[in-house]
Amino acid sequence: MKTFGLLGSGIALAFALGSPAASAQQDPPITLDTHVDIPFAYMREPRFDFGKQTPLQVDLDKMRRGGLDAVFFIVYVDQGPLTPEGWAHAVAQAKQKYDDIDLMVKTYPDQIRLATTSDQVLANKKAGRLSAMIGVENGYSLGHDIKNLDIAYKHGARYVGLAHMGNNDLCSSSTPEAALGDTPLPEYSITEFGRSVVKRANQLGIMVDVSHSSDACVREVLALSTSPVIASHSSSRALDAHPRNLSDELLRAIAAKGGVIQAVAVQDFIRLDPARELAIKALQAQVAKQAGDKSFDSEKHEYLPAYVEGMKRIDAALPPPNVDDFVAHIKHMVEVAGIDHVGIASDFDGGGGIAGWSDTSQTRNLTAALRRAGFSEADIAKIWGGNLLRVWGEVTQRATANRAG
Known part of the structure; x- marks a missing residue:
């Protein structure tokens, strides 16, 4: 268990709402967090009921108070053995999380809706509703069966992370695990199954996520993918030499592919202590x-x-570390990759949280820190959701165009 460019008319409208003439203290047009974990008892125990007062860092009340509009809730499973039994267990665990997210949106339909397109996120915001999206963390949960990626898509998954902590049957991890028999240096970058996942994700319109993947795997994915690639929760290795962070070289490479890197508010990835x-x-x-x-x-x-x-x-x-330390990562990443290629992830309820942004209710503190750092309202609109929505829209359009062709 965890412890620690095509711009659609709807997105253009959202940016217009956040024009420079707007009040400096206005919320960005869309605030979107690409990585929030959920416990295995989510919605099935009162303490983990999204609509109630909870000990979680993200719930309905905290999102409303903090002004966070949209969240990718994560279907995550631990890395386990690469055996039929291990894969079957991972598939079953993933199904439980899909079911729990489905239960959440069915329980509170007037407050939050599942969004499976970038335009739906904007429509939900216009209607005064929050958006729930689904991301997959650790492709191990596909059970070594490409058909399970199609099933994930039908459940609403719109990004798939290839790896987590420990090498798997898709690719090598940025943090190999000795307990799983991993060697310190990866013996492979991406497998044939991993290549098939990238190819099928491109066809379906699922964003491929390289956070947690080894540098060699990231390079292979960038060469293989016909669509832009995302890093759903990774910060700057130049500022914090954690292997989970991305080097300047890889930041530039993801940007050159048209993708986006979501800086993550995990303490160890901001400042090693x-x-x-x-x-x-x-x-x-x-x-x-x-x-x-x-x-x-x-x-x-x-x-x-x-x-x-x-x-x-x-x-x-x-x-x-605090919000200003986090924004220092964002600023460096923007300087390296460009303002159109950086976003935000919390990793709340999965190890994320910093001073000033310890839960979703404090989201506006981070916006204030971006302003202190000199980012314009237009820049903040891109960082807080515009960039991710643009990439998501392009991945969707490329998949649709390929199907039509």
């Missing part, structure tokens, strides 16, 4: 032991008073 990381790991081990468990489980332990209070002590002694 070994002392803080060690303190958190020690707290997790202590809380798990007190609960009678061998290891820390975020879904079970993260909301316990002992963990919440322990994190408050750690935050006071070893402060996390």
Whole structure:
């Protein structure tokens, strides 16, 4: 479990709403977060009911208070063995998450609707509704069967992340896992199955997501894909040398393909702090032991008073990065890749959260930080959703054109 260019008329209208003449304190036309995780008990336990007061970083009330319009909710599964049993388990876990997202939108149809096109996101905003989209994190959940990508598309998935932590049957990971038998240096970049996933995603109109993939895999995907590619939640390696972040070379390459990189508000990907990381790991081990468990489980332990209070002590002694630190990544990425190729992801409820943007209710703090950094209202509109919607629209149009041809 986790612990830590074609511009449609609808998008053009959204940008017009955010014209320079607008008030400096006006919300951007669309605020869109490309990566929010959900627990396996989502909507099936009262504490994880989107429409209620929850301990989650993202729920209905927090989205409304913070002014966040649209979220890609994530169908994520842990990396497991590359066996028929492992793949079957991953497919079953993914189905549960698709069902849970479906239950959410069916329970609160007047508040949030599933959006399967970029135009639907804009229509929901115009109607005063929030948008739920679906992204797949870790192509392992496809169960080594390309037909499951079509099933994911029918469920509403509009991006597919090829890997997570640990190499899989699609490609090598930026963070190989010794426990899975991975070697420190990847023995491969992308597999034949991975190539088939990229090809079929292009045909369907699913954005291919290279976050978590190894550098070699990212390069292969950029060469293979006939549509722009996204990195759904990755920050700058030049500012923080974490392997999960992207180098300037890869930022430029994704931009040259017409894609977008969504800077992510995960503390370790913004500023490495070994002392803080060690303190958190020690707290997790202590809380798990007190609960009678061998290891820390975020879904079970993260909301316990002992963990919440322990994190408050750690935050006071070893402060996390803040919104200005995060915006420094965004600024660098814009300088390298261009203003049309950078967006925002929180990774909330999956390890994300920084000082000033610790949950969705604080979303306007991040917008204020972008303004402090000198970004114009037009730039902010692009970063907060316009760029991702443009890429999504182009991926859809290319798929439609290919089908018509």
